[in-house]
């Protein structure tokens with residue numbers, strides 16, 4: 001047996017106001033170094049712009065004592081690949097230009113991704129840089145799931161369709177479910193519930209995504225930390241006409257002041273649970289927020305059961321999905337008739353990837369920690 005070639009992948013996740021990084025051993029899965037630069041570009045923040053953020057990261061890397069010659073590839077999380085990119089893609093000048101052009105579809109994210117890519121290519125000029133797209137896994141959505149029922153010509157001209165996001169996580173978690181169950185992905189129908197600050201659901205048939213809750217942008221679907229998820233678009237027309245809110249104010253309302261934060265004032269799920277338990281007037285709002293969140297989640301589970309016809313596994317992942325047993329219990333309570341039976345004891349104990357349904361439950365319910373960085377590192381490693 002030959003040992004794997006030694007090497008590390010630097011994984012960069014440049015957001016609108018933060019850059020996360022990890023040095024990942026893509027073969028073993030270990031992370032010798034990770035870090036986060038936050039509050040980029042904020043008025044009183046310590047980091048003026050993404051260039052300064054990248055310089056800070058470069059200093060952390062050089063100060064770590066890790067031999068940077070071991071970095072054999074850089075993997076970049078890119079939010080929107082539009083209709084152009086779905087597989088992990090070796091970054092060239094042309095790819096950077098296309099990712100920049102796709103900023104129209106993701107104005108908060110793609111520009112930050114481009115800056116991160118350009119700076120990192122200067123810092124690591126001699127290794128492959130690979131873009132991994134958040135939309136990629138959902139390229140396979142059937143037209144019936146991807147299309148909005150609007151004027152076909154308008155949709156075509158402006159690229160209006162459901163693209164889906166969190167794809168790296170949904171793909172990774174559905175793959176891990178197959179590993180944990182000791183089954184082939186092609187044999188399995190899986191619902192993945194990615195419940196973090198952003199939240200999305202997907203239906204995966206035989207390893208291929210057939211439905212997901214996010215759309216043209218990451219605003220559609222489940223209730224999120226600060227995003228409304230599904231809402232009647234008529235609300236926007238109404239608020240414009242009656243309250244005089246313009247398009248930017250409506251954007252801000254739905255993306256930043258809605259979801260859990262809109263309903264009860266906090267977007268952090270732990271704080272919501274504390275508020276709800278504390279009693280008093282604020283508990284009422286927190287209880288409503290919790291109930292709306294759970295109700296939406298149950299609706300999606302029911303819808304995806306119908307989309308898939310038969311569901312072998314339901315997997316919870318991300319901050320809330322991995323750490324909030326009450327959410328898992330309440331989202332699936334009373335679904336015995338549909339073949340879903342959570343074991344309360346298993347659900348409340350244990351750590352890491354595990355089964356939380358009863359042995360007799362026809363559908364296996366699991367908690368599967370997501371690991372987007374490892375998935376990106378593995379994808380980038382293919383190009384070494």
Ligand code: AMP
Nearest residue numbers: 196197198268269270318319320323324
């Ligand atoms: P993520 O975006 O995946 O990092 O998830 C962030 C969300 O997970 C935040 O709303 C956190 O409050 C939530 N979260 C993290 N740990 C817990 C926990 N122990 N219980 C409930 N929610 C949690």
